[in-house]
Amino acid sequence: MRNALTPDELDMVAKVTNEACDTLQCDAAMxxxxxxxxxGFANRGERRYDALLAIALDKTTR
Incomplete structure (x- = not known):
């Protein structure tokens, strides 16, 4: 398995998702x-909480 996430990293992904959904007030479908x-970004190697949150909130620069 390549670039597998550890349990701690999966926990961080869940926390980022929860924070983003709370901030965006998203519904169950979102x-x-x-x-x-x-x-997806975590699987590609991104492990920084702030960066993942910016990605989730779509506040990244392109």
Missing amino acids: RPIIAARVL
């Missing part, structure tokens, strides 16, 4: 979309 976005 939560899995945000979670998938965060998890």
Whole structure:
């Protein structure tokens, strides 16, 4: 398995998702979309909480 997440990292992904959903006041339909976005970036190597939160909130620069 390549670039697998540890239990602590998965916990961080959940916390980022929860914080983003709380901030955005998202509904049950939006939560899995945000979670998938965060998890996708975490699977590609991003491990910084602040960066993942910015990604979840779509506040990144392009």
